Amino acid sequence: MTALKDSSNIAVGDGIVTVNGWVQDIRNMGGIAFLQLRDRFGIIQVTMPKKKIGQELFDELTSLSRESVISVTGEVKESNQTALGLELIPSEYQLHSAAGVPLPMGVIDKVNVEMDTRLNNRFMDLRKPEVKAIFELKSMMVALIEEAVRENGFTQVFTPKISAAGAEGGAELFKIKYFDKDAFLSQSPQLYKQVLMSTGLDRVFEIAPAFRAEQSNTNRHVTEFISFDGEMSWIQSMDDVLAMIEVIIDHVITGLKEKGQKQLEIIGKEIVVPSRPYPKLTYSECLKIVNDGGLPLKNGDDLGTEGEKIVGDYMAKQGKDLYFIVEYPEEAKPFYIMEKDGTEFSYAFDLDYKGQEISSGGQREHRYDRLVARMEKKGLDPEDFGFYLDAFRYGMPPHGGWGIGIERLLVKMLDLPNIREAILFPRDPSRLSP
Ligand code: ATP
Ligand code: MG
Numbered sequence: 001m002t003a004l005k006d007s008s009n010i011a012v013g014d015g016i017v018t019v020n021g022w023v024q025d026i027r028n029m030g031g032i033a034f035l036q037l038r039d040r041f042g043i044i045q046v047t048m049p050k051k052k053i054g055q056e057l058f059d060e061l062t063s064l065s066r067e068s069v070i071s072v073t074g075e076v077k078e079s080n081q082t083a084l085g086l087e088l089i090p091s092e093y094q095l096h097s098a099a100g101v102p103l104p105m106g107v108i109d110k111v112n113v114e115m116d117t118r119l120n121n122r123f124m125d126l127r128k129p130e131v132k133a134i135f136e137l138k139s140m141m142v143a144l145i146e147e148a149v150r151e152n153g154f155t156q157v158f159t160p161k162i163s164a165a166g167a168e169g170g171a172e173l174f175k176i177k178y179f180d181k182d183a184f185l186s187q188s189p190q191l192y193k194q195v196l197m198s199t200g201l202d203r204v205f206e207i208a209p210a211f212r213a214e215q216s217n218t219n220r221h222v223t224e225f226i227s228f229d230g231e232m233s234w235i236q237s238m239d240d241v242l243a244m245i246e247v248i249i250d251h252v253i254t255g256l257k258e259k260g261q262k263q264l265e266i267i268g269k270e271i272v273v274p275s276r277p278y279p280k281l282t283y284s285e286c287l288k289i290v291n292d293g294g295l296p297l298k299n300g301d302d303l304g305t306e307g308e309k310i311v312g313d314y315m316a317k318q319g320k321d322l323y324f325i326v327e328y329p330e331e332a333k334p335f336y337i338m339e340k341d342g343t344e345f346s347y348a349f350d351l352d353y354k355g356q357e358i359s360s361g362g363q364r365e366h367r368y369d370r371l372v373a374r375m376e377k378k379g380l381d382p383e384d385f386g387f388y389l390d391a392f393r394y395g396m397p398p399h400g401g402w403g404i405g406i407e408r409l410l411v412k413m414l415d416l417p418n419i420r421e422a423i424l425f426p427r428d429p430s431r432l433s434p
Pocket of ligand 2: 350
């Protein structure tokens with residue numbers, strides 16, 4: 001057995017080693033040939049002087065199809081022609097899996113491939129280092145989120161993704177057959193994480209899929225995304241929730257900039273850490289900015305894609321990428337949000353990043369009577385929320401929380417053009433496979 005090496009730990013002086021990977025490219029110059037072997041970390045050049053390695057090995061290696069999977073054993077030699085500063089002179093190889101010809105799409109060809117083609121052949125698309133790097137960064141991002149919440153005393157929970165009713169009503173729910181009953185895919189863990197506030201767990205978080213039956217073909221909506229939800233008890237005001245989010249998001253962005261250096265270099269992006277504190281704009285201020293920007297929205301209207309963008313451009317001019325939007329009219333926000341007494345406002349907020357909503361949250365109504373009153377005001381039947389309301393009837397602390405779409409956060413951090421870039425196998429109204 002020779003030492004097993006890869007492009008991240010191979011060095012001149014290693015002697016005879018074996019490396020595994022995909023045949024990215026072969027250049028045959030007659031007397032010498034070059035094979036670029038790609039592994040998880042990079043590329044190793046296999047250099048084949050015909051005279052030295054023999055006609056047979058030369059012919060076999062140079063006739064491999066691109067993207068075939070092989071192991072190559074050979075001697076590591078210094079080279080000033082390659083990025084690693086070394087090359088491998090092969091003495092033997094093993095073909096594990098020959099790739100079919102032609103490939104469904106190129107891995108190194110610089111032609112612009114349509115997103116649909118890429119997604120249809122995602123396994124191949126992901127062989128591109130700049131595509132794979134996004135998912136390595138996503139994995140690091142989730143680890144950083146978990147690190148931050150655990151440090152702050154949050155317990156990880158898992159709530160059901162099959163449920164009898166939705167958190168916010170029917171329109172965005174996927175109906176499924178559940179034996180002889182109808183059920184729905186969960187659009188949010190909202191009701192469950194609030195119920196958990198009555199248990200003494202005090203601080204919970206969940207990172208899990210959320211499903212939305214939205215017929216929106218945009219670059220920021222999918223029908224299945226990963227939601228990072230948090231809920232915390234004993235808050236004195238909504239500001240406690242905003243402060244917690246700020247700590248978490250800052251940990252994530254700062255951490256990714258540091259830990260993801262290699263991947264960020266591969267995709268050619270630099271993360272700019274937003275300055276703290278994250279400013280708070282009121283909804284009315286946003287309306288004014290939007291109106292001044294030429295979009296005639298009225299009080300109570302959703303800012304929408306265009307409105308969010310106008311506010312984002314306005315904030316960018318002041319060097320602010322991340323900002324909260326607070327003081328939403330209660331009318332525009334769900335029943336579980338607390339009203340600001342004596343006003344038309346609520347304790348709901350959004351967090352926007354570079355002109356796009358990445359999170360919604362707020363202080364919740366924890367008082368049973370007020371909660372029921374709010375349901376009725378919204379035309380909901382409290383009878384439909386039995387298990388939820390029970391938790392409020394027998395002792396519920398003041399609490400608040402958030403839901404953050406992790407793909408939206410990643411997209412904005414990395415300035416990706418489409419949320420589908422941040423999902424391995426995205427689901428949207430026209431895509432159910434692969
Ligand atoms: P939007 O108005 O942008 O459609 P929303 O207000 O409907 O979002 P919420 O119900 O507030 O979304 O969900 C909380 C967070 O979950 C959002 O801020 C966003 O980050 C994420 N999210 C919601 N819907 C989607 C979706 N269809 N695709 C991807 N992420 C989503
Ligand atoms: Mg929202």
